Amino acid sequence: MHRVGVLALDGVIPFELGIPSRIFGAAQDSEGRPLYSVATCSIDGRPVRTDADFELAVGHDVALLAEADTVVIPPSHRLNAIKEDGVLPEELGRALAVVRPGTRMVAICSGAFVLAAAGLLDGRPATTHWRETERLRRLFTTVRVDPDVLYVDDGDVLTSAGAAAGVDLCLHIVRRDHGSAVADRVARSCVVPPWRDGGQAQFVRRPVPDPATGGTAATRAWALERLGEPLPLSALAAHAGMSVRTLTRKFRDEVGMSPGQWLARQRLDRARHLLETTDWPVDVVAGRSGFGTGASLRGHFHGAVGVSPQAYRKTFSGRR
Known part of the structure; x- marks a missing residue:
């Protein structure tokens, strides 16, 4: 222990x-x-x-x-x-x-x-x-x-x-x-979330934004349901009804990172979950989590987690 x-x-x-x-x-x-x-x-x-x-x-x-x-x-x-x-x-x-x-x-x-x-x-x-x-x-x-x-x-x-x-x-x-x-x-x-979006930048005191300008929460929820699909900044901005520049600024204000960084983190979390809970080949996990190819997933995964998807699965899939 x-x-x-x-x-x-x-x-x-x-x-x-x-x-x-x-x-x-x-x-x-x-x-x-x-x-x-x-x-x-x-x-x-x-x-x-x-x-x-x-x-x-x-x-x-x-x-x-x-x-x-x-x-x-x-x-x-x-x-x-x-x-x-x-x-x-x-x-x-x-x-x-x-x-x-x-x-x-x-x-x-x-x-x-x-x-x-x-x-x-x-x-x-x-x-x-x-x-x-x-x-x-x-x-x-x-x-x-x-x-x-x-x-x-x-x-x-x-x-x-x-x-x-x-x-x-x-x-x-x-x-x-x-x-x-x-x-x-x-x-x-x-009774807490397994992980929270963004960093502490979202908690730093700032002037209260104009409510009429909206936020990114609905767009983040929309994106989480479509992680396996291409999600360019233009698509996120269109869903939020904002320009790409405004969306990027609001993402940084609300979650402490850019839309691209946030999306990469969510896709990585999805890939980890699928590696632990399924026997799907790495290429399938990559497609379902939005990385496209197994090679892309391997590169992102090793850079963020420090091991390959296969090594991660070997370590954690038996601990379900």
């Missing part, structure tokens, strides 16, 4: 602290057996203050992290000092030193500042809450900060945007570890 250790610092935000236990704790195999064990620690094993009006008792000290396969660092107001000078507090540095090499490190929201201060994000892509991305970039100039996405997966180091984006990241980890079917069951159990 994969062991997840969650580090609760003083000032921890209870919502984000509870995400790993809720998501990983709901992940089960087809016979109902748990796939993860989740435990929470503080630096000294004592209760921690939260940013609410209560304290939390934890069952472990940082020795727990030495046994963890994945370590999760939720946001905490204790991180304000790191946000000022970018220096990792000595006791927090000692806590992270017990983590075994190769352990997967996960930061939710401003937990990214801990990983950055520890040098774990040097030269790597990362994200955090959109209010803090500029500060993260300014303090840690070697980190490749992406302010628009909900989460960043860089293999053994993963970071998420704020609050509920931690749910998106943990579901992504379950999907990466055990496939879409398991992640979908977890999402249904937790």
Whole structure:
């Protein structure tokens, strides 16, 4: 069983602290057996203050992290000092030193500042809450900060945007570890979507648009029903009753990416689902998901997932 250790610092935000236990704790195999064990620690094993009006008792000290396969660092107001000078507090540095090499490190929201201060994000892509991305970039100039996405997966180091984006990241980890079917069951159990369109750019405060100009939600729903068909920008724009330029701008405002990027992601998700749940040849999966040919699917799939469609199917089709 994969062991997840969650580090609760003083000032921890209870919502984000509870995400790993809720998501990983709901992940089960087809016979109902748990796939993860989740435990929470503080630096000294004592209760921690939260940013609410209560304290939390934890069952472990940082020795727990030495046994963890994945370590999760939720946001905490204790991180304000790191946000000022970018220096990792000595006791927090000692806590992270017990983590075994190769352990997967996960930061939710401003937990990214801990990983950055520890040098774990040097030269790597990362994200955090959109209010803090500029500060993260300014303090840690070697980190490749992406302010628009909900989460960043860089293999053994993963970071998420704020609050509920931690749910998106943990579901992504379950999907990466055990496939879409398991992640979908977890999402249904937790009454959340298996994945959300776009990135955190859609949540950045902007002037309220003119209601008369409409939005792209209906066109996105229309496109999802036709992923196997050619969907040029002109067709999307015609359905939305907009120019291509206006459609592109609205897509970026509403989902944080261009129409082409959004469409590629939806088609990739469809292909993953079909690879897991059918025995169709790769060429058929490519046609049904809108990639046209098996060669096109292989290129996109390897670029996004890191393996071939056949290798992905071999790993996940038996975990339905």
